[in-house]
Amino acid sequence: MIELKDAITALVDNDVEFVLIGGVAITLHSSAYVTEDLDLCYSRTNINLVKLCAALGRFKPRARGIPDELPFIFDESTLRNGTNFTFSTTIGDIDLLAEVAGVGDYTVAREKSVDFTIYDRVVKVLSLDALIAAKQAANRPKDQLVLPELLALREALDPNSE
Secondary structure (H helix, E strand, O other): OOOHHHHHHHHHHOOOOEEEEHHHHHHHOOOOOOOOOEEEEEOOOHHHHHHHHHHHHHHOOEEOOOOOOOOOOOOHHHHHOOOOEEEEEOOEEEEEEOEEOOOEEHHHHHHOEEEEEEOOEEEEEEOHHHHHHHHHHHOOHHHHHHHHHHHHHHHHHOOOOO
């Protein structure tokens, strides 16, 4: 299970440009969905990669699926040479996505986000409509399970929505 307070505090206090997506975002929109990890869409500017490494480096990120005996270096160069990452850390699993299916890259995700205050810090969270679009585009079994609830939440908040 992700230690959300530690992750959010580190990211915001290091001025990382990110949008919360996935299960944590779904939960913040009042869903009963339970998640084990933290999913972020992040800006790929050089300075943001430096900030991201400063924020998460203390949690010893390691790419999931790579055997422990193989070396792994978490730094700006690693992030620059890829786009989507799945990390195990000392505070839980963290996934970094450069682009969200059905939504777009960080710039678009930011435009389609809303502000939430979490642990006394303001964070960008993918909007309910954008989360629905992302889940429809990803179309995995776990996405299909949460879609009816997201659609019902949207209907409850705006009965005139499609």
